[in-house]
Amino acid sequence: MAVRQGLLAVLSDGPQHGYRIKTRFESITGGVWKLNIGQVYTTLDRLERDGMVKTKEASDSKLYSLTPAGKSELAKWWEPDATSETPPRDELVLKILSALSLGTDQALKVVAAHRTALTLLLQQRRAQMNASDKDMSLATRVVNDSLLMRAESDLRWLDTCESRLLAERAEQKESAR
Amino acid sequence: MAVRQGLLAVLSDGPQHGYRIKTRFESITGGVWKLNIGQVYTTLDRLERDGMVKTKEASDSKLYSLTPAGKSELAKWWEPDATSETPPRDELVLKILSALSLGTDQALKVVAAHRTALTLLLQQRRAQMNASDKDMSLATRVVNDSLLMRAESDLRWLDTCESRLLAERAEQKESAR
DNA sequence: CACCGCATGTAACGTGTTACATGATTCA
DNA sequence: TGAATCATGTAACACGTTACATGCGGTG
Secondary structure, eight states: OOHHHHHHHHHTTSOEEHHHHHHHHHHHTTTSSOOOHHHHHHHHHHHHHTTSEEEEEOSSSEEEEEOHHHHHHHHHHHSOOSOOOSOOOOHHHHHHHHHGGGOHHHHHHHHHHHHHHHHHHHHHHHHHHHHHGGGOOHHHHHHHHHHHHHHHHHHHHHHHHHHHHHHHHHHHHHHHO | OOHHHHHHHHHTTSOEEHHHHHHHHHHHTTTSSOOOHHHHHHHHHHHHHTTSEEEEEOSSSEEEEEOHHHHHHHHHHHSOOSOOOSOOOOHHHHHHHHHGGGOHHHHHHHHHHHHHHHHHHHHHHHHHHHHHGGGOOHHHHHHHHHHHHHHHHHHHHHHHHHHHHHHHHHHHHHHHO
16 A cells, blocks of 8 residues: 555656656665565546646657646655554564463463564564665665664564563462462 | 465364454454454465365354365464565655655655654553553564564664765765766 | 567455444443 | 344455567667
8 A cells, every 4th residue: 555655756756657657666765675666556436536646748758747636645644644543463463462362371372483583584684785785775675674673673573562471371380370 | 375374273272253263363463463354254265275275164154164275274374484575565665665766855855754753653652551551461462562662763764864864965975066 | 480578457456444334242 | 122243244446466469679
């Protein structure tokens, strides 16, 4: 749920045709996040249907541009979501919590497995960042920062989660005595 | 993309009927993540279609239970995704990077706005956690940990992102002289 | 010539999500 | 009696995603 607005954002740079929108979208993320070209056109169709973009037929290509409504949707997207209601479901959290319904031990196993995998992933990413170093665009650097920090955050969470689970298990044994 | 496996996980506790599955799903997340009851049934239909669950008609309710295939899908879901391919798109990152196509200043504005909003959110969540304190279930605690750490991580990323943007802008002014 | 990049699309499917409809039971 | 909870579902839609088809133009 970000393709839509991402395409609008590309268009805020001026009218473009579909193929160009795709390549520009990919380049603003440093090439990390790709788009299937088909999705670009279906999304653009939906945006046109919703009055967010308008098209202008050119000789052998089609120019898309933002409508006022499109600009407004884009501006709204760039604003923080004050109405933060229910935060989106987090798959990792859900995995651990659902494993808990089979018992603390199962949950701890899932935690351990994910920690191992994440630690590895983190090392790889760190190595990759050090290897590339200077020849990275701003976009690439920023995306990599995010991937790294996300992994670190998940790892920290797994650790505190584990201690909570261990405490819980200790309590269970306590009351079972 | 976690409802499917979440429902399977609930069923790993033994056969249940749809309504019960819904309430159990919600309770394993401490009530933070709700499900529309309709979605439970459509998802269960799809799971049955795919041979992951089987049903048994009872007097006035319908019992769902895991098939071997369902157990296997669940077990696979609990394993870490070694094939980490392209990481999922991150909406916050996309917002900032796409704003960058309108210039460093626009990106910095979006960063600042989100930092303000996130800081506030973080304070609220911290206050909420301190207020509740002891009467929280393990699930609630674990989910809250995750929400907190996620917010903290996003904030940290916004900060480093900002310094990168400031450096970029300084360079631009440098070369414009 | 054959391949690659540019360019536009369609059909189909999966998942998530909501709104709506229906009925039984329980309990204040 | 009327509201809440238990219980089952359908219809419709949004978005993401992929596979596939088509055509043009340049270049090795």
